[in-house]
Amino acid sequence: MKETVQNLEETYKHILKMFLHQKSEHGLYEAQQFSKVLLEHQVSPEELISVHREVLEELFPTIAEEVLDSLDLLLEVMMGYGMAYREHQSLRDRQLELESEIEVAANMQQTLLPKEIPSIGSLDIGVISVPAAKMSGDYYHYIKDDNQSVGVAIADIIGKGVPAALCMSMIKYAMDSLPEQRLQPAALLENLNRVVEQNIDDNMFITMMYGSYDSRTHEFHYSGAGHEPGFFYFAKHDQFEELFAKGIALGVSRDAKFREYSRKIETGDLIVFLSDGVTESRIGDRFIDREEIIGLIRNYMHLSAQEVVESVYYELAKLQDFQLKDDFTLMIIRREV
């Protein structure tokens, strides 16, 4: 370290000498580049002034005492900048530390999401979930049972970042430990609501949509807890309809009851679940409207479910310059045969 500081002093002396001799822009350019080297070696402002003073004394042995004294004053003035500089360094180190901690947490969070999409003969399922920051407040889950039924859940933890992420693990374990009511969405939400209500802070709550697809009867039963409505697409009439389920968000009231809805799904029909990060995509200063989302889905509907969600995400992200304001989750289920 001492060695490098000595080298820096020599380099600075050289740069100063050359500049005083030639007074060229090239000399100034070298000085500007040199300041980057100083920062790289974490040389603080007061140190450079001390170097400058020594070099001046060496180059001009007859320099006026007052000039050197004035540099002592300058050095003292720069102490504050030096302290601010060192604080900046320590804050930056702290930030890197926090970022790597969050990185680890975000990786752990990813493991809470299902590793693969369940394969049910008659269904084509696609999903994409992208956090706005590192940690996500969106969650989705699949439950496949022995009777060829598949349960799909999408949830949005109100609030973002780390607190929301911590909450997500609770939802996952609560769902994993639920008994065999998998076919009954309303009962499932009531159960979850009790867990959530008892375990989370008053100012946090969770919206959720849960549906169960029976691949023997091709009926889709679903219930919602204050969640952003999704869509149905009915191929027969080539029409989109809102997938809405009335219900209060989880964690608000202890004895919440949920209504159960049911729709018959035909070949070529789509079920679309989404989080409000999709509908609240912002283009300039306006929100995208639901019709536009339908339009986007339509554009890609001929592709596989996974390709549709990925394409819709890409289009919406592009419209926002790839800077998401909210966590984005989109899930599409298509009946194939």
Add this chain to the structure above:
Amino acid sequence: MKTQSCVEVKNEWGIVAARQAGRSLSKEIGFGSVDQARITTAISELSRNIYLYAKRGEICLEVVEKPSKIGVKKGLRIIAQDQGPGIPDIRQVMVDGFTTSGGMGAGLPGVKRLMDEFTIDSEAGEGTVIKATKWLR
């Protein structure tokens, strides 16, 4: 060899006197101009804290020594003590960005970075003792 000299701090004159004492002693020990300025700035910040929060207290300076590879290493220790209100939450004041007097990089973490060693003892209602040492390189 342990000489200690103390300066009373109860106004800005005291702060200047403490700075002056620190600068002379650090020069005498053989610190370079940058380290002299750092030691003086640390004294300045510590005595301002005394003046602002405890109203009065003292800054004591001593020459310290410790064995090292090249014989004996010399250093300067600042002891800032007061019987003021004390610091209720020391952890909080040792965090960057927490400063009641304004200004970036200042405060106790700033002082700690100016020096090589730093210890603080404080009890609410009893007062504060801060010891900070800089070693000659």
